[in-house]
Amino acid sequence: MSREDERLKAALKRYKEAKLHYNELAEKHKVLARQVMLGEYYSVSGLRIDMPFVPSTANKVETMMELIGTLRGKKAADLGCGDGKIVFEMAKRGATVDGYELEPRLAGQARGRLSEASLSARVIEQNFFTADLSKYDVITIYGITSVMKRLEIKLRQEMKLGSVLVSNTFTLPNWRPERTKNDVYLYRKVENTEEV
Numbered sequence: 593m594s595r596e597d598e599r600l601k602a603a604l605k606r607y608k609e610a611k612l613h614y615n616e617l618a619e620k621h622k623v624l625a626r627q628v629m630l631g632e633y634y635s636v637s638g639l640r641i642d643m644p645f646v647p648s649t650a651n652k653v654e655t656m657m658e659l660i661g662t663l664r665g666k667k668a669a670d671l672g673c674g675d676g677k678i679v680f681e682m683a684k685r686g687a688t689v690d691g692y693e694l695e696p697r698l699a700g701q702a703r704g705r706l707s708e709a710s711l712s713a714r715v716i717e718q719n720f721f722t723a724d725l726s727k728y729d730v731i732t733i734y735g736i737t738s739v740m741k742r743l744e745i746k747l748r749q750e751m752k753l754g755s756v757l758v759s760n761t762f763t764l765p766n767w768r769p770e771r772t773k774n775d776v777y778l779y780r781k782v783e784n785t786e787e788v
């Protein structure tokens with residue numbers, strides 16, 4: 593085969609792979625769009641979940657960490673930790689972290705990410721709506737509107753005074769954020785938490 597033929601063959605292979613990747617992505621987006629329309633979400637293992645897996649972007653993670661500030665010595669939780677990006681960042685900064693994740697495959701990926709970096713944090717396969725959130729100084733979430741509604745009620749009852757919730761993109765419906773940057777919201781539990 594001539595050099596030109598080899599180059600053409602390689603280009604065709606790359607094109608086929610790219611198209612395959614595109615089709616897979618398009619299929620994933622279709623599945624997600626269907627779930628959004630129905631307001632019912634399922635994980636890759638077919639488990640009913642409250643919000644789909646969409647990882648926070650590096651840019652949002654950076655803002656979340658900036659708004660949280662010092663993590664050393666704090667107890668933190670990521671609600672719906674996915675593949676563990678946020679858990680990893682908070683553990684790296686010295687927090688004792690619990691990540692709650694219903695999908696076992698994602699929980700496994702999160703544990704893998706932590707162990708590769710020799711970081712210790714717990715990844716708990718549990719619905720965070722059934723978890724006791726009163727022990728955390730810092731709680732993070734990348735949720736959806738319906739989850740934020742239910743979470744606000746739980747946090748008003750459970751969150752300890754002085755602790756914070758940092759939310760990527762989605763807001764609590766009736767709670768005024770203390771700080772906002774780059775579509776990330778920091779809420780602090782105070783004696784008489786201000787209503788919006």
Ligand SMILES: C[S@@+](CC[C@H](N)C(=O)[O-])C[C@H]1O[C@@H](n2cnc3c(N)ncnc32)[C@H](O)[C@@H]1O
Pocket residue numbers: 635641642643644645646647648670671672673674675676677678692693694695698718719720721733734735760
């Ligand atoms: C939008 S992703 C966020 C992932 C990660 N926190 C991040 O910011 O990169 C939401 C995750 O929450 C998980 N999840 C959905 N409902 C849950 C629930 N009730 N309890 C625990 N995990 C849940 C999903 O499987 C998914 O991985």
